[in-house]
Amino acid sequence: MSAPLTAVVLGAGDMGARHARHWAAVGARVLAVVDPDMDRARAAAAETGATALAEADEALALGPDVVSVCTPTYLHARLTIAAFAAGAHVLCEKPIALTLGDARAMEAAAAAGRELRIGFMRRFDPAFPQLIEVAARVGRPLLAQATITAGIRPKRLMHDALANGGPIIDMCCHLFHLWGTVFESQPDEVAARGYTFSDGKPEVAHIRHRALDSALITLAYPNGSVGQVQVSWGLPSGVDPVERHTYVGPDGLVTVDWPGRITLRDGEGETRWTNPGDDPYRGQIAQFHAELTQGATRAVASVQDGIDTLRTSLAVLRSVATRGPVALADVTEDRDDDPAFAGLGDLDAPDAGAGPLLEAMP
Numbered sequence: 041m042s043a044p045l046t047a048v049v050l051g052a053g054d055m056g057a058r059h060a061r062h063w064a065a066v067g068a069r070v071l072a073v074v075d076p077d078m079d080r081a082r083a084a085a086a087e088t089g090a091t092a093l094a095e096a097d098e099a100l101a102l103g104p105d106v107v108s109v110c111t112p113t114y115l116h117a118r119l120t121i122a123a124f125a126a127g128a129h130v131l132c133e134k135p136i137a138l139t140l141g142d143a144r145a146m147e148a149a150a151a152a153g154r155e156l157r158i159g160f161m162r163r164f165d166p167a168f169p170q171l172i173e174v175a176a177r178v179g180r181p182l183l184a185q186a187t188i189t190a191g192i193r194p195k196r197l198m199h200d201a202l203a204n205g206g207p208i209i210d211m212c213c214h215l216f217h218l219w220g221t222v223f224e225s226q227p228d229e230v231a232a233r234g235y236t237f238s239d240g241k242p243e244v245a246h247i248r249h250r251a252l253d254s255a256l257i258t259l260a261y262p263n264g265s266v267g268q269v270q271v272s273w274g275l276p277s278g279v280d281p282v283e284r285h286t287y288v289g290p291d292g293l294v295t296v297d298w299p300g301r302i303t304l305r306d307g308e309g310e311t312r313w314t315n316p317g318d319d320p321y322r323g324q325i326a327q328f329h330a331e332l333t334q335g336a337t338r339a340v341a342s343v344q345d346g347i348d349t350l351r352t353s354l355a356v357l358r359s360v361a362t363r364g365p366v367a368l369a370d371v372t373e374d375r376d377d378d379p380a381f382a383g384l385g386d387l388d389a390p391d392a393g394a395g396p397l398l399e400a401m402p
């Protein structure tokens with residue numbers, strides 16, 4: 041029997057603890073879980089028999105086959121590049137990064153024969169293929185709408201433009217990735233209005249570079265289809281997350297309560313689908329494990345998927361800043377050069393502060 045794949049997990053928050061658990065469950069040996077918050081590192085390591093460490097370098101020196109990057113987004117590039125320097129494959133959580141420059145540096149650092157994949161785990165949610173199949177049945181052009189809302193996020197880094205980038209980067213990347221498949225293309229133009237509903241709310245008052253928390257976004261696709269997104273993480277704290285979509289085409293209507301229920305209404309009547317509830321995070325890691333150990337066909341999201349979604353998010357932010365439509369083809373620059381980010385300063389210096397930034401999700 042061949043030796044098990046060895047893994048290191050960087051970041052032991054919600055995502056890191058999941059990655060560690062799932063790597064162990066699919067038969068990998070988790071060598072180390074790293075977090076400067078050693079209580080977190082110890083808790084995630086204890087579940088998997090791994091060593092808890094505070095420094096990534098120490099863990100990468102163990103020579104893992106694969107590294108999961110599960111830190112706040114502004115650290116993804118730095119840690120992915122370090123993991124490649126140590127000779128590992130990388131599964132990096134979504135979104136890939138906050139800037140196209142960082143994303144491209146990550147891509148360039150992947151040595152020959154090393155994989156960089158992005159954690160768009162929704163691909164492994166049974167709702168993902170089901171929605172694609174059902175949306176194909178209502179014809180084209182497709183007119184889509186999505187509403188994604190929640191109260192102010194308890195993890196304050198999610199509201200920091202310099203840390204996780206706010207919902208237009210951090211949350212909409214999931215939808216943009218799904219829609220890339222539903223619409224079979226990337227949008228060629230976006231137009232958006234952005235808002236900070238959290239203005240004046242004490243939970244986020246300490247964040248100097250608060251990200252936009254709300255937007256209405258229109259995405260035009262090259263085949264004539266259109267998607268519209270209403271997104272907010274600026275509702276009062278404690279308001280539960282909601283995600284609903286509708287897809288209208290010449291042959292019918294699809295309504296979605298993501299990820300639980302999908303309903304198709306067409307000439308045949310009404311067809312309802314309920315999610316069996318498979319864990320997409322586990323499915324994603326099982327798939328990557330099979331790709332690395334058995335040469336399974338690639339199915340975990342690619343670095344290009346990460347770049348495509350980030351480019352769309354940056355186009356949205358630019359559209360908000362310029363109050364006009366933005367062609368995706370024009371979004372080629374790092375955000376340092378983008379008017380949407382003028383004056384935001386050093387991307388490596390989020391207002392991390394103490395305490396509340398590290399609070400767990402409810």
Ligand SMILES: NC(=O)c1ccc[n+]([C@@H]2O[C@H](COP(=O)([O-])OP(=O)(O)OC[C@H]3O[C@@H](n4cnc5c(N)ncnc54)[C@H](O)[C@@H]3O)[C@@H](O)[C@H]2O)c1
Binds near residue numbers: 110113210
């Ligand atoms: N796939 C999804 O649906 C999904 C869901 C939530 C978050 N995410 C993404 O996953 C990433 C992590 O999010 P989270 O919710 O787990 O955040 P989290 O705050 O729960 O955990 C992040 C952890 O990283 C640690 N950390 C900070 N600097 C570090 C370093 N240099 N080395 C190692 N660890 C370090 C922090 O102490 C913290 O414990 C983010 O990029 C986020 O956007 C993805």
